[in-house]
Amino acid sequence: MLTYKAARARHVEAEATVAASMAKLHASETAAQATNMAVQVLGAAGYRRGSTVERLFRDGRAVEIYQGTSEAQRLIISSNILSRATFSEPDQD
Numbered sequence: 001m002l003t004y005k006a007a008r009a010r011h012v013e014a015e016a017t018v019a020a021s022m023a024k025l026h027a028s029e030t031a032a033q034a035t036n037m038a039v040q041v042l043g044a045a046g047y048r049r050g051s052t053v054e055r056l057f058r059d060g061r062a063v064e065i066y067q068g069t070s071e072a073q074r075l076i077i078s079s080n081i082l083s084r085a086t087f088s089e090p091d092q093d
Contacts, residue, residue, distance in 0.1 A: 002026050018080045025073040031060040 002023035009016035035057040042053055064070060 018077055021073045021076040025070055025077070028060070028064045029070060031056075032064060035060045 002019070006016055006019035006023040009019040035053065038053045039057055042051075045051065048054060
């Protein structure tokens with residue numbers, strides 16, 4: 001759903017950076033979590049060279065690195081949220 005939201009934002013408006021960052025962050029972390037669990041379940045057989053799980057685990061890590069680290073995506077998202085936030089001055093009583 002986040003990917004569709006980012007694609008729609010890009011189609012409708014010019015700025016879709018935050019939506020794309022959210023989609024990338026969620027997709028890469030979900031892939032990493034799922035493959036990590038698969039390796040844990042399968043043990044040595046899951047990490048054996050040439051196995052499907054080993055390839056998915058390796059590719060999942062590569063996606064996190066190639067598309068921008070999770071920390072960079074979090075910085076993009078948080079800077080957008082903070083730029084929209086309004087801060088009120090504390091009461092001077």
